[in-house]
Amino acid sequence: MAAGAALPYGTWPSPISSELVVRAAAGLSDVRVDPSTGAVWWSESRPDEGGRITVVRQDPATGVAQERVPATHSARTRVHEYGGAAWWVADDTLWFANWDDQRIWRRGPGDDAPVPVTPEPAQRHGERFADGVVSSDGGWIVCVRESHVAADGTALDEARNEIVAVPARADGGGEPVVLVAGTDFVSSPRLDPTGTRLAWLVWDHPRMPWDGTELWTAALVLDGPLPHVVEPSFLAGGPDEALVQPEWTEDGHLLVVSDRSEWWNVHRVDGTGDLEPLGPVDAEVATPPWVFGQSRYVVDPARGRIIAALTRAGTDALAVVEQGRVREVPTSFTAWSALRLDGDGRVVGVAAAPDAEPAVVRVDLADAGSPGIEVLRPSRDLGLAPEWFSRPEPIEFPTSGGRTAHALLYRPTNPEVTASTEERPPLIVTIHGGPTSAARPQLSLATQFWTSRGFAVVDVNYGGSTGYGRSYRRQLDGAWGIVDVDDCEAAARFLAERGDVDGDRLLIRGGSAGGFTTLAALAFRDTFAAGASSYGVADLAALAADTHKFESRYLDGLVGPYPESSDVYAERSPIHHLDGFDRPLIVFQGLEDEIVPPNQSEAIVAALEERGVPVAYVAFEGEQHGFRRAENIRRVLEAELWFYGHVLGFEPADRIDPVELRGA
Structure with missing residues (x-):
């Protein structure tokens, strides 16, 4: 022609x-930074492998990326059917929910292959896990469990959603211990820096989590005969306020995204449950939690600031929230997700633009007016x-x-x-x-x-x-x-x-x-x-x-x-x-x-x-x-x-x- x-x-x-659309395609979603090593981890969904989701670790010293989920497994959970937050890292060890059996598996730095942590359920996919956090001593995973079978192995009329503690080092017999139950849905279990307080979100039918949720907290005891929570208490939220992404600061304050002002903005929660907006802006920090573990802001304790992704008129921008002011960071990217903070105060996340597919990037905001951007996992070369x-x-x-x-x-x-x-x-x-x-x-x-x-x-x-x-x-x-x-x-x-x-x-x-x-x-x-x-x-x-x-x-x-x-x-x-x-x-x-x-x-x-x-x-x-x-x-x-x-x-x-x- x-x-x-x-x-x-x-x-x-x-x-x-159509072949180019799928060739070497990889859907990049979750990102994690292991605080013990500084290694950046991310997940990739690969259509040319039947849609299998693998997890990749980048060596912080050499920059070499290594796949840590073998081809026999897929890090994908069926909780809520949409899944999300199906894997967690600590001390260079990976835990993940495996698609085929929905059990939690573990792979340490010296392991040739992953081993199962949780027992085989009475029915296939009868127990599912998501949205976990590893305790500071590495002994427990606190996460969401969705049960489709009763204790006697019979099918439940409706699935049961709870927050549980799973023995992280068990080899196939790690029976989960229930910490939080009694509501239709739970999400976002988060441990404070001391590991002694737990925050989480709940909601009930007929609400969806973008309609109205409640923020709860309790003391958490992990070193007794069995893990348990003490004095759970309601903090904030309700049927007409959607709270998203609770996070603890290093000094023990609790933050959460609320839409009480019309826009999903970051707030600090005081001891009485009142919410203080940290940087009011007519833009959205959160996105609807169809999947678990979405992270649209991070706390930078060394500099006393928050770095967030803001959606304004349908387009994302990275922004710094500091002393009540919001400053947008100039980049070429128009879509941000899976934000994390590394040990040097740099933001790691998934970013995309009108002329660039999603990539894992690291942003140095030492000079927020002129950020340094490093691509850790580039998008594919389309030629x-x-x-x-x-x-x-x-x-x-x-x-x-x-x-x-x-x-x-x-x-x-x-x-x-x-x-x-x-x-x-x-x-x-x-x-x-x-x-x-x-x-x-x-x-x-x-x-x-x-x-x-x-x-x-x-x-x-x-x-x-x-x-x-x-x-x-x-x-x-x-x-x-x-x-x-x-x-x-x-x-x-x-x-x-x-x-x-x-x-x-x-x-x-x-x-x-x-x-x-x-x-x-x-x-x-x-x-x-x-x-x-x-x-x-x-x-x-x-x-x-x-x-x-x-x-x-x-x-x-x-x-x-x-x-x-x-x-x-x-x-x-x-x-x-x-x-x-x-x-x-x-x-x-x-x-x-x-x-x-x-x-x-x-x-x-x-x-x-x-x-x-x-x-x-x-x-x-x-x-x-x-x-x-x-x-x-x-x-x-x-x-x-x-x-x-x-x-x-x-x-x-x-x-x-x-x-x-x-x-x-």
């Missing part, structure tokens, strides 16, 4: 292939010039009820093609999951896959998304299936009316909660030409009956209590409103999904096929909620591209195996 040739949108040849990447443009647009909603617009970008002047590009409206979540302005090859082929993409942060304050986050209360659909439709119409995209070639796609919004938009509106749903919700009542404990009452807030509001559930469920659902649909589903079970996708596919609506169904054995295996990630991208070409009448430049269309 001659450089600069004009080609129809959607047909542009691109080096950003692409920056000109290939479409940069996100934050946009605001009017929507229903006089509201303003937010999105990130990615324009078609390909340096080897001249955009046609005779047409406008098709638009893919992408809907994040959750729905309490957000699209972030960082490089995603899955997005660039589309923009480099001539599609515009808009990532919509509809009402209910995070990063814009508590009031914006609560816009979905009782309105899921309305506000989100309104905002996604408004984003598409706004861009079409502005002349950015072709209003006759609007597509919509999403996964999980985003899949529900996709199905609802196609069932209740006539704006979109076609849609793609990945493990989406078609029947709200069925979801309320079938989903796992963590989200079993989530719909109480998003839709209404069930069964009292069963009529609303029926009104909002796409499966019950197919008269206007006449646009083609492609559906992707993992067959081991316990969050949105396969029966949701199977029901909508069967119903549309019966009505003669073109529908494709692509199911994957061995996949859960979200696709982790390289071959399946590739198939989703390619099948979706083929589907859009079929619907819109263009031939992709890629060679793709076609998809079976039913009902056509």
